Amino acid sequence: MTRIHYPRTTVSQRELLFKTWEATKDVAKACSTARVSERTFYNWKPRFETAGYEALEQFASHAPKNPNRTPEKIAQEVIEMRRQNGSWGKQRIADELAKKNNWIPVISPNTVKRILQDAGLWFQPESKSAKARFEPVSRTAEMPSQSLNVDLCFVPAEHENEVKLPAVSGSSGRLVVERAKSEVDEADYPGAVFANEQLDYAQAMLAFVAASKAKGEATASQKAANETEKLSVQAQKRLLRQQERALALERSQIRARRRQENAVWQSLRSQRQAQQAARKQQLETGTRPVWGSKKAQDEQWRQLRDQRRQQLKQRHQTDEIWRQKRLDIRAALSDLGLVTSWIAVLVVVDNCTRQCLGLPLFVAGSNLTAEMVVQALLILLPPELQFLITDRGTHFTANIFDQLAEGHDFIHVLIARHRPQSNGIAERFVRTFKEWLADKSWQSDQELTQLLAYFIAEYNDRPHQGLPTHRR
Structure with a gap:
């Protein structure tokens, strides 16, 4: 019913x-x-x-049916404790009352809170875990050429406009490239069997167990295949590196032997010059040399000279063979993905005007050194420079950079770690630069150099964010 x-x-x-x-x-x-x-x-x-x-x-009224109401005496004690100890919270007051009652709880902390709220004595304390809101203050240089923002970016040596430019970091001294996302039309995972409404619960669970087992076996076999391939590639790399070191050792031995041969040849030339000087002196003094000595000396010198020429020719052939071997090893290493295919671009932006002073290009890529960076900056640094702002990458923290700052009387400002926004002008420039390059194509560093020239002219001839002219 x-x-x-x-x-x-x-x-x-x-x-x-x-x-x-x-x-x-x-x-x-x-x-x-x-x-x-x-x-x-x-x-x-x-x-x-x-x-x-x-x-x-x-x-x-329902009041007579609620006998658990807090006694007025305890409520007054709570209010009195709060007035005498303003820093005490609800837990401390509840503990103090329990302490007076031989540690038997008298009142709950939430009841203490309710009593204090009714009495107007409850103030919500600020959360200690909540971080104080920090409003960063940004300031830029007051005059052109007073401060520069410098950074490094890396782009592929070759690029097609339909290929996405990957994000690359070189601050650690080696390139860290973002992984390309795998394009999978439909996710393949064991739990997909539960989407089949034609299966009841037991059938779906059995199908899930079978799919999980098959997935695990496939993953294990794929992992084993990848490990085998990885070991195979590593073995080939080690072999090629060993051949490269052996070739370099052979080259050093050849050069040592050639230095000895050159020393012997220089000694023979000195002897020949001494013979010619002695013969000339005999002619001047009227002394007759031994008959046939000049002819024998000349014949001996012709033989030595012919041997020298043959030796130089053989050296040239040996050098060609050595260069070809080195090219073959480097080509094999390139096929294994060891040789870099990146180009480094040095970004130099004026902190006041946001103008780009230049984009030096380095085909060395990941092999870029601090010396190369300094040589490029020597051409671009204005004489009025007071501050040069960079991140803490290995290219900017080398000793040669300190020597550059001391020699040109400017202060090298290193931004705080993990705070790229401190060099935000250069970082934003890199983003704009890569967005501009995204739909461009180049096959060599010469073509990229032409694109950089076009970009600088276009970038410097437009209003920039953060400048007063941009906000009007």
Whole structure:
């Protein structure tokens, strides 16, 4: 049997209920007329018989049915403790009351909070975990050429306009390239079997277990294949490196032997010059040399000279063979992905005008050195420079950079670690530069150099964000 739940009655309902009951003395008819239950009638009847229709205007108070209300004495103690110790929180006050009661809890911390809120003594303390909001203050140079922002960026040696330019970092001294996202049309995972509504729960679970097992076996086999391929590539790399070192050792031995041969040849030339000087002196003094000595000396010199020429020719052939071997090793290493295919670009931006002073290009890529960076900056640094801002990359923290700052009387400002926004002007320039290059194509560093020239002219001939002219 379904139980009927009635809403709370209104004053007019209750008056109608008892008026009908007084007229008919029929409880069922009165309840049906007022649309209330008989239980409601009997709940209100004692109050009606005691105080009449006035008792029907309000519901009875529930206060007598809540005997767990906090005693007034304890509430006053809570308020007094808070007034005497303003720094105490709800937990401390509850603990102090329990301490007085032989460590038996008297009141909960939340009840302490409610009492203090009713008394107007509760103030929500600031959260210690919440970090204070820090509003950074940015300032730029007041005059052109006063401060420069410098950074390094890396781009591929070859690029097609439909290929995305990857993000590259070289601050650590080696290139860190973002991984390209694998394009998968549909995710393949064991849990996909639960999307098949034709399978009941047991069938779906069995299919999931089978798919998980197959996925694990496939992953293990793929991992093993990758490890095998990796080991194979590493073995080839080690072999090629060994051949490269052996070739370099052979080259050093050849050069040492050639230095000895050159020393012998220089000694023979000195002897020849001494013979010619002695012969000339004999002619001047009228002394007759031994008959046939000049002819023998000349013949001997011709033989030595022919041997020298043959030796130089053989050296040339040996050098060609050595160069070819070195090229073959480097080509093999290139096929294994060891030779860099990146080009480094040095970004130099004026902190005041946002103008780009230049974009020196380095085909060395990841092999770029601090000396190369300094040589490029020597051409671009203005004489009025006071501050040069860079990150803490290895190219900018080398000793030669300190020597550059000392020699040109400017202060090298290294930004804080993990705060690239401190060099934000250069970082934003790199982003704009790569966005501009995204739809461009180049196949060599010469083509990229031409693109850089176009970009500098276009970039410097437009308003820049952060300048007053941009906000007008």
